[in-house]
Amino acid sequence: MVDDERSDTDGAGDDETVVRRDRFSGGPAREFLSSLAGDSRIFDADLAVDRAHVVMLAEQGIIGDDEAGDILGALDDVEAAGHGDLPDGEDVHEAIESAVIDRVGPDGGKMHTARSRNDEVATCIRYRLRTDLLDAVETTLALRESLLEAAAEHTETVMPGYTHLQPAQPITVGHYLSSYAAAVGRDTARLLDAYDRTNASPLGGAAFAGTPFDIDRERTAELLGFDRVVENSMDAASARDFLAEATAALAIHATTLSGLAEDIVVFANKGYIELSDDYSSTSSIMPQKKNPDTLELTRAVAGDATGELTGLLTTLKGLPRAYNRDLQRAHPHTFRAVDAVVEASSIAAGAVATAEWNAEVLAAEAGAGFATATGIADLLAMAGLPFRTAHEVVALAAEEAEHSDNGVTAAVLDAAAEDVLGESLFAYVDEASVESALDPADSVASRDSVGGPAPGAVDASIKTARESVATDSDALDARRETLSAAAARLQREVDQYV
Numbered sequence: 001m002v003d004d005e006r007s008d009t010d011g012a013g014d015d016e017t018v019v020r021r022d023r024f025s026g027g028p029a030r031e032f033l034s035s036l037a038g039d040s041r042i043f044d045a046d047l048a049v050d051r052a053h054v055v056m057l058a059e060q061g062i063i064g065d066d067e068a069g070d071i072l073g074a075l076d077d078v079e080a081a082g083h084g085d086l087p088d089g090e091d092v093h094e095a096i097e098s099a100v101i102d103r104v105g106p107d108g109g110k111m112h113t114a115r116s117r118n119d120e121v122a123t124c125i126r127y128r129l130r131t132d133l134l135d136a137v138e139t140t141l142a143l144r145e146s147l148l149e150a151a152a153e154h155t156e157t158v159m160p161g162y163t164h165l166q167p168a169q170p171i172t173v174g175h176y177l178s179s180y181a182a183a184v185g186r187d188t189a190r191l192l193d194a195y196d197r198t199n200a201s202p203l204g205g206a207a208f209a210g211t212p213f214d215i216d217r218e219r220t221a222e223l224l225g226f227d228r229v230v231e232n233s234m235d236a237a238s239a240r241d242f243l244a245e246a247t248a249a250l251a252i253h254a255t256t257l258s259g260l261a262e263d264i265v266v267f268a269n270k271g272y273i274e275l276s277d278d279y280s281s282t283s284s285i286m287p288q289k290k291n292p293d294t295l296e297l298t299r300a301v302a303g304d305a306t307g308e309l310t311g312l313l314t315t316l317k318g319l320p321r322a323y324n325r326d327l328q329r330a331h332p333h334t335f336r337a338v339d340a341v342v343e344a345s346s347i348a349a350g351a352v353a354t355a356e357w358n359a360e361v362l363a364a365e366a367g368a369g370f371a372t373a374t375g376i377a378d379l380l381a382m383a384g385l386p387f388r389t390a391h392e393v394v395a396l397a398a399e400e401a402e403h404s405d406n407g408v409t410a411a412v413l414d415a416a417a418e419d420v421l422g423e424s425l426f427a428y429v430d431e432a433s434v435e436s437a438l439d440p441a442d443s444v445a446s447r448d449s450v451g452g453p454a455p456g457a458v459d460a461s462i463k464t465a466r467e468s469v470a471t472d473s474d475a476l477d478a479r480r481e482t483l484s485a486a487a488a489r490l491q492r493e494v495d496q497y498v
Contacts, residue, residue, distance in 0.1 A: 047079050053111065053114075056215060056219045057215075058497065060214055065497060068497045070104040074103040074104050075100060087102065114211045114213035118205070119206055120203070126200070129331075137195070139342050143184050143348055144184050145349075148178070148465055149353065151175075154177070155459055160367075167371045170367060180260050181462075182465065187256055192475060192476075194248075194249045198242040199479075200221075201226035201228070204220060205233035205236030208233055225487065240312075244312055244316065250338055253305075254306070254341045258301070260348060268292050271358055273356065279292070305337045367439075375446065377393075379437045380393065393416050400412055408438065
């Protein structure tokens with residue numbers, strides 16, 4: 001994927017390839033310059049871009065219909081032979097053009113009229129990345145569905161909630177899982193946004209300064225399923241911010257996955273959750289072990305994706321306009337990130353869907369560390385005490401309970417109230433209400449504000465979240481249908497010439 005000074009090629013002549021000239025045909029740097037092996041990922045994309053460009057050239061009368069037919073027929077042969085059959089070249093674009101010329105002669109070089117490898121490769125990358133981003137969106141939808149399905153099963157399964165990894169307040173498994181469904185929903189939105197900014201065609205910008213040929217850039221964009229063109233020809237050839245945005249969205253999703261994976265690893269250690277054997281492994285020496293290895297690897301993918309984003313941004317930092325060969329090493333970062341994150345997201349969805357939550361252990365742990373303390377303070381505040389005074393009463397009770405085997409009880413709270421308020425706790429609240437507030441399940445049920453852990457609130461959140469999944473699924477389907485329709489339209493146009 002290199003700078004191409006020529007905007008049209010009339011034939012390979014006696015040169016080794018269509019691009020190399022005698023002066024540049026050899027030397028020890030040839031392999032270092034070549035991206036052909038790694039270009040297999042965009043082989044199909046390049047063929048589609050070639051076809052759309054040739055159809056447009058014929059429609060504009062820039063090349064003859066017979067010439068277009070010969071070139072398009074040769075491209076069919078190249079596709080059938082596959083990437084591995086391409087001749088030597090600096091990149092897939094040159095190699096495909098060389099293969100076409102080998103088949104039809106010098107007129108095959110007319111396929112490169114009015115374009116450069118600069119706008120060609122930028123178009124190929126966007127063309128391929130669109131599909132990868134939609135695959136990533138699909139895995140986020142599957143993960144959200146798994147999270148919400150499990151959440152719906154556990155709206156009343158009480159569990160301890162943590163801040164700073166310390167027992168904080170009781171919640172439910174449904175509330176916990178819904179929190180991750182919400183986070184992954186934002187990841188979906190970012191990926192869809194990245195897709196929409198990726199889905200613009202640079203084709204026709206040529207090397208960076210446009211072309212004197214009477215081309216129709218909107219037509220090639222239409223044939224390739226792009227929403228629009230990247231208008232400025234210099235921007236078209238050089239812009240790679242779409243790669244940065246896509247990789248950042250992937251890295252953010254990987255970070256979400258890493259948090260989920262870390263929680264599940266910790267919960268498995270505490271006996272809160274049992275992973276399916278399909279998402280676990282054992283030790284090579286300790287046969288009793290059941291290790292959450294898939295989640296540990298999922299956790300590690302955040303490092304991979306962040307590393308790819310850092311590498312990409314470092315490559316792009318400070319590049320002058322317009323095309324520079326550094327860009328040859330830019331897009332592999334994004335493709336590696338999308339492969340790793342898509343796989344990790346799929347694994348996380350499967351692990352969540354097949355895991356079993358230990359309701360008895362969770363219920364027993366839900367009140368650990370006086371996790372209902374805030375509920376008692378809220379109860380007193382609702383009875384008219386300033387919250388800070390109520391907080392002081394509960395804090396003193398917690399301190400006193402550290403020296404008791406029975407933990408915090410209504411009696412301990414009453415004694416603390418006498419010390420702080422100079423009167424009984426029960427001057428403000430009845431004992432039954434205190435006992436209820438101390439119970440983790442009752443405490444959870446009382447927190448029925450929007451988005452809270454009460455079963456009814458979680459049910460409402462799940463309903464809204466499922467509607468969001470359905471909306472995003474429709475958006476995914478619509479984008480895929482647009483691409484499929486464009487591919488069919490391009491094939492129909494090609495068929496008119498071949």
